[in-house]
Amino acid sequence: MKIALVMHIPGEGSALMSFLEHSGLTAAERVCWQLEGDSELPEQWLAPLEDAFHRTPVDLILFAGGGDGDELATRLAWRLQGCGVCQVRAFDAGKGTVNRAVYGNALTAELAVDRTPLCLSLASVYAGNTPQGQIPQAEALLYPAPLRDGLSLPVQQNAAQNPLLSASRVLACGQGAYGVDTGRLAQALGAEPGFSRQRVMSGGCDEQRMLGISGHRVAPSLCFVVGASGASAFMAGVEASRYIVAINQDPDAPVFAAADIGVVGDAAQVLEALADCYHQASVK
Numbered sequence: 001m002k003i004a005l006v007m008h009i010p011g012e013g014s015a016l017m018s019f020l021e022h023s024g025l026t027a028a029e030r031v032c033w034q035l036e037g038d039s040e041l042p043e044q045w046l047a048p049l050e051d052a053f054h055r056t057p058v059d060l061i062l063f064a065g066g067g068d069g070d071e072l073a074t075r076l077a078w079r080l081q082g083c084g085v086c087q088v089r090a091f092d093a094g095k096g097t098v099n100r101a102v103y104g105n106a107l108t109a110e111l112a113v114d115r116t117p118l119c120l121s122l123a124s125v126y127a128g129n130t131p132q133g134q135i136p137q138a139e140a141l142l143y144p145a146p147l148r149d150g151l152s153l154p155v156q157q158n159a160a161q162n163p164l165l166s167a168s169r170v171l172a173c174g175q176g177a178y179g180v181d182t183g184r185l186a187q188a189l190g191a192e193p194g195f196s197r198q199r200v201m202s203g204g205c206d207e208q209r210m211l212g213i214s215g216h217r218v219a220p221s222l223c224f225v226v227g228a229s230g231a232s233a234f235m236a237g238v239e240a241s242r243y244i245v246a247i248n249q250d251p252d253a254p255v256f257a258a259a260d261i262g263v264v265g266d267a268a269q270v271l272e273a274l275a276d277c278y279h280q281a282s283v284k
Contacts, residue, residue: 001025001028001029001059001060001093002028002029002030002031002057002058002059002060003020003025003028003029003030003031003058003059003060003061003062004030004031004032004033004052004053004056004058004060004061004062005017005030005031005032005033005062005136006033006035006049006061006062006063006064006069006072007032007033007034007035007064007138008034008035008064008068011064011127012064013032013135013136014129014130014131014135015064015065015122015126015127015129016062016064016122016126016136017131017133017134017135017136018126018129018130018131019062019088019091019122019126020062020131020133021131021132021133022090022126023090023091023092023093024093025091025093026133030136031056031058031139031140032136032137032138032139032140033049033052033138033139033140033142034138034140034141034142035048035142035144036141036142036143037143037144038144039144040147041147042067042068042071042072042075043075043147043203044144044145044146044147045072045142045144045145046072046075046076046079046145047145048142048143048144048145049061049072049076049142050076050079050080052140052142053076053080053117055140056140057117058117059116059117059118060116060117060118060120061073061076061117061118061119061120062120062121062122063119063120063121063122064121064122064126064127065087065121065122065123065124065126065127066121066124069086069121069122070086070087070121071201072119072121073085073086073119073120073121074086074119074201075201075202075203076119077117077118077119078201078202080117080119081115082115082116082117082118082119083113083114083115083116083117083118083119084118084119084120085098085100085111085113085118085119085120085121086100086120086121087100087101087121087122087123087124088100088120088121088122088123089101089108089123089125091120096112096113096114097110097111097112097113098110098111098113098120099111100123101123162208162209162216163192164192164194164209164211164216164218165216165218167191167192167218167220168190168220168221168222169189169190169191169192169220169221169222169223169224170191170192170193170194170211170218170220170222170223170224170238170241171185171186171189171191171192171193171194171223171224171226171271172194172195172196172211172223172224172225172226172228172234172237172238173193173194173195173196173199173205173226173227173228174195174196174198174199174225174226174227174228174229174234175196175198175199175202175227175228176226176227176228176229176248176249176267177199177226177227177228177267178199178202178227179268180226180227180267180268180271181268182205182226185268185271185272185275188275188278188279189224189271189274189275189278190278191220191222191224192209193205193209194209194210194211194215194216194218194237194238195209195210195211196210196211196212196228196231196234197210197212197214197215197233197234199227211234211237211238212233212234212235212236212237213233213234213236213237214233215237216237217236217237217238217240218237218238218240218241219240219241219242220241220242221241221242221243222241222242222243222245223238223241223243223244223245224245224247224271224274225238225244225245225246225247225255225259226246226247226248226267226270226271227247227248227267228246228248228255229248229250229253229254229255230246230253230254230255230256230257230258231254235255235258239258243260243261244258244259244260244261245259245260245261245262245263246258246259246261246262246263247262247263247265247267247270247271248262248263248264248267249264249265249266249267250264251264
């Protein structure tokens with residue numbers, strides 16, 4: 001197994017080495033990628049990390065814990081068609097499993113990981129640990145890429161002032177709505193857009209609009225749930241809605257069990273039709 005350790009700020013090398021010792025991987029071949037300089041968004045590190053992987057393919061990419069590490073592990077795994085897990089407490093290379101806390105740290109889950117590269121971010125238990133072995137030196141320096149055109153910096157909002165919480169209509173979008181112009185369609189429907197965690201991690205939407213256990217819980221009069229399978233962690237964010245309209249291409253999607261109205265069809269086409277109906281009703 002070949003491992004890449006991704007370091008940015010002082011102290012991350014200690015956490016990464018502690019994890020390797022805990023996992024029995026200190027003898028594995030490894031490379032160290034140092035993120036140099038500052039970025040305005042974690043997104044700016046994705047292309048340099050992807051290039052580093054293609055130059056030096058590895059089986060396991062490790063990030064220190066925290067918001068940026070979680071985001072980079074998830075999104076880099078998606079780009080490289082690998083497997084990503086956040087906040088990992090233990091890794092068993094022989095069994096091909098990782099352990100992490102779930103349900104508000106009430107339980108520990110053992111997850112099978114069978115795709116490479118495996119991108120992991122570490123749980124906070126490794127922060128501040130002092131490893132027995134030597135902290136590695138960087139072998140490759142990576143610099144942040146410029147922000148993509150049209151990608152604006154996030155504006156931090158007071159959680160209590162988020163427009164999702166007072167909206168009478170919400171357009172809740174899952175991964176199946178990726179590529180749909182949700183901003184325009186939400187406006188056309190008189191709704192505020194919100195997103196699942198998976199959809200946020202795929203990029204191109206505001207993480208402050210995340211719905212579910214790890215995001216906001218809303219209670220609009222009408223909620224359109226689009227392209228979401230109906231996972232309980234996500235549905236917890238919209239279950240208090242007065243009416244739920246679910247739109248999904250899979251007629252067997254669990255989301256329909258929680259919906260008042262279910263529509264089987266393409267997300268973009270159905271939303272465009274609903275927006276047209278809403279506009280015609282508004283002008284009468």
